[in-house]
Amino acid sequence: MGKLFFFYSSSCCLLFFLLLCFELGSAGNVTYDARSLIVDGQRKLLISASIHYPRSVPAMWPGLVQTAKEGGVDVIETYVFWNGHEIAPSVYNFEGRFDLVKFVKTVQQAGMYCILRIGPFVAAEWNYGYAYLVDNELSKFQLQYPIFLFYMQRFMTYIVDLMKKEKLFASQGGPIILSQVENEYGYYEQGYGEGGKRYAQWAAKMAVAQNTGVPWIMCQQYDAPDPVIDTCNGFYCDTFKPTAPHRPKIWTENWPGWFQLFGAPNPHRPAEDVAFAVARFFQKGGTVNNYYMYHGGTNFGRTAGGPFITTSYDYEAPIDEYGLPNLPKWGHLKELHRAIKLCENLLLTSNPVNISLGHSQEADVYADASGGCAAFLANTDDKNDVTVTFRNASYHLPAWSVSILPDCKTEVYNSAKVHRPDMQPHLQSSKKDSKSLNWEVFVEKAGIWGEADLVKSSLEDHVNVTKDASDYLWYTTRLVVTLNQNLGTTVFLFCK
Numbered sequence: 001m002g003k004l005f006f007f008y009s010s011s012c013c014l015l016f017f018l019l020l021c022f023e024l025g026s027a028g029n030v031t032y033d034a035r036s037l038i039v040d041g042q043r044k045l046l047i048s049a050s051i052h053y054p055r056s057v058p059a060m061w062p063g064l065v066q067t068a069k070e071g072g073v074d075v076i077e078t079y080v081f082w083n084g085h086e087i088a089p090s091v092y093n094f095e096g097r098f099d100l101v102k103f104v105k106t107v108q109q110a111g112m113y114c115i116l117r118i119g120p121f122v123a124a125e126w127n128y129g130y131a132y133l134v135d136n137e138l139s140k141f142q143l144q145y146p147i148f149l150f151y152m153q154r155f156m157t158y159i160v161d162l163m164k165k166e167k168l169f170a171s172q173g174g175p176i177i178l179s180q181v182e183n184e185y186g187y188y189e190q191g192y193g194e195g196g197k198r199y200a201q202w203a204a205k206m207a208v209a210q211n212t213g214v215p216w217i218m219c220q221q222y223d224a225p226d227p228v229i230d231t232c233n234g235f236y237c238d239t240f241k242p243t244a245p246h247r248p249k250i251w252t253e254n255w256p257g258w259f260q261l262f263g264a265p266n267p268h269r270p271a272e273d274v275a276f277a278v279a280r281f282f283q284k285g286g287t288v289n290n291y292y293m294y295h296g297g298t299n300f301g302r303t304a305g306g307p308f309i310t311t312s313y314d315y316e317a318p319i320d321e322y323g324l325p326n327l328p329k330w331g332h333l334k335e336l337h338r339a340i341k342l343c344e345n346l347l348l349t350s351n352p353v354n355i356s357l358g359h360s361q362e363a364d365v366y367a368d369a370s371g372g373c374a375a376f377l378a379n380t381d382d383k384n385d386v387t388v389t390f391r392n393a394s395y396h397l398p399a400w401s402v403s404i405l406p407d408c409k410t411e412v413y414n415s416a417k418v419h420r421p422d423m424q425p426h427l428q429s430s431k432k433d434s435k436s437l438n439w440e441v442f443v444e445k446a447g448i449w450g451e452a453d454l455v456k457s458s459l460e461d462h463v464n465v466t467k468d469a470s471d472y473l474w475y476t477t478r479l480v481v482t483l484n485q486n487l488g489t490t491v492f493l494f495c496k
Helices: 010-024 058-070 100-109 146-165 189-208 271-283 329-342 344-349 462-466
Strands: 030-032 037-039 042-044 046-051 075-079 086-088 113-119 176-181 216-219 229-234 250-254 288-295 352-356 361-367 373-379 386-390 393-397 401-405
Touching (some): 046 058, 075 288, 113 146, 146 189, 176 189, 189 216, 216 250, 271 373, 329 344, 344 361, 344 373
Parallel strands (some): 046 075, 176 216, 229 250
Antiparallel strands (some): 352 361
């Protein structure tokens, strides 16, 4: 928390404001136990928002971060994009949209914490999900490919050292309170047998050895070794339990929407369902909820990964692709965050008592010895509204909803009751002279091997030839047929 200073000179007001913001955006000692993260000795219940710095332009970053903060967010989370930073072996790029340090400092200046998911594999519907190392001969899934481990550790160390140099880890007074290694590897580990397990253990130990002074997390990793925290990804994580009883319950990816595919219907997740999931998560002992995405942004250039992923990565997130609040979702979640924060102290310092209110209805009550009391009333029936009796009072619970009572009496929020805004944001034409605007053209290099054309006696792998610098690899062939030859043979001409 910020310390309160009193100044009597008006010239000191700006200094006071800057000192306060800097302190709020900085942390210190970060530890954890079964209930929560503990920052500088204080338990924290945190709302986090994913904003990927390369999916917007730097001029948007302060506005995006501020809009998230106004929405009740405490933490900004981002992946680190390996192939955007190390564009060739030992050739690094931290300019423009890839200015990671500037982005993290923007978060700090806003008085917020940061979660840095270094990976370096990130998935994220990002082209290849990680690095330039995409040759067929390389695989990150088994230890018999030590070359990948070498490059992975080198990049991880490079990013960690860069953050240390800028004093951005909480242990240095910076905003970064958590870091992540790998990404959802638990989904695939079993398919690679003992080699997969050894790789996961190696990745965790390698990350911890970086000595960042903050905890490490591994999402969807069911055998994460201590002191790494395993975390949950999904539409709902209220029933998730970490694999070790001394670890807190963290939701690294709460999907408020989904990514768009060419030719597919527009994905949609109602604000009511997102709010229900978050309220249930905190009702059942959650400590960190991260929206993936809170602002999706744009897949610039050739960064869209996966089959048929569109340029837009809007994700139907609380902040839309253009940086505007997505109403009513942004506002409905802002109200939810406020209601949860009213219960924060009781949620973090008392044990819940579960009370049945009906066949699909229940209450979790958090109370302390001083008489403080907060309650979450849930109706998990997705079809029927009900009226329940709690502490001799009646409460109407719409289907699939949670009501929050910070004093065990007054309902300040229900996840299914959305206050529709009177006005929707709208786009206006820029007042700038259109003549001052310029088109940018993306040019793909031909001849990745130093020549525009090459002749091979066999088919070559697309990625190995183009080194991921082009989507296009054209094969051509020529067949000469004389009049005396049999023309009944089928000839296939193809291109890729």
